[in-house]
Amino acid sequence: MEEQVLIAGFGGQGVLSLGKILCFAGMKKDYNVSWLPSYGPEVRGGTANCQVIVSDQEIASPMFEASTAMLIFNEPSLHKFEEWARPGSAILLNASLIASPLTRQDVRAYYVPASELAEQAGSLQCLNIVMLGAYVAACHTVDEETVQAVLTETFGAKGEAVLQMNLRALDLGKTYIQTQK
Amino acid sequence: MAKILMKGAEAIAEAAIEAGCQAYFGYPITPQNEVPEYFAKRMPKLGRTFLQAESELASINMVYGAASAGVRVMTSSSSPGIALMQEGISYLAASRLPCVIANFMRGGPGLGGIQPSQADYFQATRGGGNGDYYLVVYAPATLQEMCDLTKEAFDVAEQYRLPVMILADGTLGQMMEPVELGNYVPRTKADMTWAATGFQGGKPRSIINSLYIQPEELEERCLAMFDTYREIQAHEIRVEEFHVEGAQLIVGAYGTMARIVKSVIMQLDQAGGPKVGLVRPITLWPFPQEAFAKAAAQESVQAVLSVEMSMGQMVEDIRLAVNGRKPVSFFGRTGGMIPTAKEVREQILALCNGGKE
Known part of the structure; x- marks a missing residue:
């Protein structure tokens, strides 16, 4: 098993930290992980992306040519990365910000109204965790309990309210995918 | 100890701290700003020294000062910053001072760009400063290896009394991977009586110097350095071989490229x-x-290929090693572009099919 996840969006949407959370979850399951961010003249509101690999084998290159899953947070990222998706792979889109549908027909597309669901959970800030919940339900690389444990470690220090909001966001993303099936 | 997820630039700093690095001097530059940032956070708490110098030139001369007193010391930078340090590095080598220098290479020449590169190979391995000298140059490929080599670099620097360079690229500075720390097994502590640590009621004078006006004396110093280099060549070479036996094509690559x-x-x-x-x-x-030489000498091998994030630098060492026994070719991208797996595969397949896809 080697999952190659591309996460892309605006700077400030939690793209890079979502990649880290996915790594932590993979590590909890004793998988090898790597996290490679785009870096450069990135600013808040500009584009940000990271490549995350979760594998039961040694990870040779931290860069991949084609993703097995893609989490796209905004429209420019969709246009930039759509062609990266491996045929048959999953693309999860933040449908709240992406108006145009996928042009690819050979992928599994999931349109998640992530911004709305995040606000429903308590704040737009947990947009990335909504997308994570959707990813967990769509791809099964890491299970929900493991991700919940990582969120508890990540947000625990920020207080119960923040933690609960993120757990709600995770659940809303997951439930949305499950009810779409 | 459990593995922890760390950014390369932070992991190398923590590894240095574990190896007993007592002082870090540096000046910020992308893609390794997290190195000084991490040291700035950790060193004061440990009662050790972190100092952001006014320039790279100042940093390397502060390293010279601390190393003269036998203190475990480190600096780090990225390509243009390392270029500014070359005078100091030559002086450190000439004065036989141990220290660790990390270069997270970015695209050049000049101020260049900030994306990963391997175009400082010549500068690192040929002596970027003046005179007859070498550094020990380590090229880690993973964050774990970077941590392990950094710790060893401090020991090697003291054992042979010379600067050691960790030659990484921007990718290794910016990416995250789980690393295991706390497993440092130091080598036998080197004799440090040469260090300028004060008179202490009768210790012989320690003179740290790189100026020798009499050519006979200077030559003698250089010859002694080259005795050390031969010793290093005999004992410290490290290489990983992967699927080499019976291969049709041998690829040479280091660091992220490998x-x-x-x-x-x-x-x-x-x-x-x-x-x-x-x-x-x-x-x-x-x-x-x-x-x-051995890999290329195999009967099965038809060609050798060097793949680098440069216009072709290590390929010269590979050509010297293969010594005309097999054709050696090169593929690379430069300026911060990283050869993709697809591009590398195409090069390999073209060579394996005698130039035909």
Whole structure:
């Protein structure tokens, strides 16, 4: 098993930290992980992306040519990365910000109204965790309990309210995918 | 100890702290700003020294000062910053001072760009400063290896009394991987009586100097340095060989580039493609000449390919090692562009099919 996840969006949407959370979850399951961010003249509101690999084998290159899953947070990222998706792979889109549908027909597309669901959970800030919940339900690389444990470690220090909001966001993303099936 | 997820630039700093690095002097530059940031956070709490100097030139001369007193000391920078340090590095080598210098290479020449590169190979392995000298140059490929080599670098620097360079690229500075720390097994502590630590009621004078006006004396100093270099060549060469035996093509690559090549070789194996081997130098100086010579001498080998994030620098060492026995070719991207797995695969397949796709 080697999952190659591309996460892309605006700077400030939690793209890079979502990649880290996915790594932590993979590590909890004793998988090898790597996290490679785009870096450069990135600013808040500009584009940000990271490549995350979760594998039961040694990870040779931290860069991949084609993703097995893609989490796209905004429209420019969709246009930039759509062609990266491996045929048959999953693309999860933040449908709240992406108006145009996928042009690819050979992928599994999931349109998640992530911004709305995040606000429903308590704040737009947990947009990335909504997308994570959707990813967990769509791809099964890491299970929900493991991700919940990582969120508890990540947000625990920020207080119960923040933690609960993120757990709600995770659940809303997951439930949305499950009810779409 | 459990593995922790760390950014490369932070992991190298923590590894240095574990190895007993007492002082860090540096000046910020992308893509390794997290190195000074991490030291700035940790060193004062440990009662050790962190100092952001006014320039790279100041940093390397502060390293010279601390090293003169026998203190475990480190600096780090990226390509243009390392270029500014070359005078100091030559002086450190000439004065036989141990220290660790990390270069997270970015695109050049000049101020260049901030994306990963391997175009400082010549500068690192040939002596970027003036005079007859070498550094020990380590080229880690993973964050774990970077941590382990950094710790060892401090020991090697003291054992042979010379600066040691960790030659990484921007990718290794910016990416995250789980690393295991707390496993440092130091070498036997080197004799440090040469250090200028004060008179202490009768200690002989310690003179740290790189100026020798009498050519006879200077030559003698250089010859002694080269005795040390031969000792290093005999004992410290490190190399990883992957699928080399019976290969049709030998690829030479180091650092991040070697990881991409390795993933291509694994793909080719799975797809029943041509048999390709990787020789990955872990020490760039001393260069693993013999590993390349032996690998290329195999009857099965038709050609050797060097893949680099440069216009072709290590390929010269590979050519010297292969010594005309097999054709050596080169593929690379530069300016901060990283050869993709697809590009590397195409190069490999073209060579394996005698130039035909």
